[in-house]
Amino acid sequence: MRLVVFDIDGTLTQTMKADEECFVRSLAEVCGFRDLDTDWSRYKHATDFGVFREIYETRTGRLPSPSEISRFRQHFLAGHRGFRSAGSWERAISGSLST
Numbered sequence: 001m002r003l004v005v006f007d008i009d010g011t012l013t014q015t016m017k018a019d020e021e022c023f024v025r026s027l028a029e030v031c032g033f034r035d036l037d038t039d040w041s042r043y044k045h046a047t048d049f050g051v052f053r054e055i056y057e058t059r060t061g062r063l064p065s066p067s068e069i070s071r072f073r074q075h076f077l078a079g080h081r082g083f084r085s086a087g088s089w090e091r092a093i094s095g096s097l098s099t
Helices: 016-031 048-060 066-086
Strands: none
Touching: 016 048, 016 066, 048 066
16 A cells, blocks of 8 residues: 655654755756745745745746746756655654554
């Protein structure tokens, strides 16, 4: 049996560091945005898309186009695949999952 777990806040699996690294790297490599504030609580919206959109609009003065959003997402997901293939981000938080 296969199981899919969506853990958006890092309470079940140790993904927060991988998420942040992929997000920041994608912003730098795809959009050229560096020196980001990674205190995510300072942004207006708590979603990755909301933060992406806010950073993009602040840096460029406009909203990202659909193709710019797509390029960012593809790069972000490729970064996650790299973490998964290295086996470095799918560890459960101690005590969060029982068998």
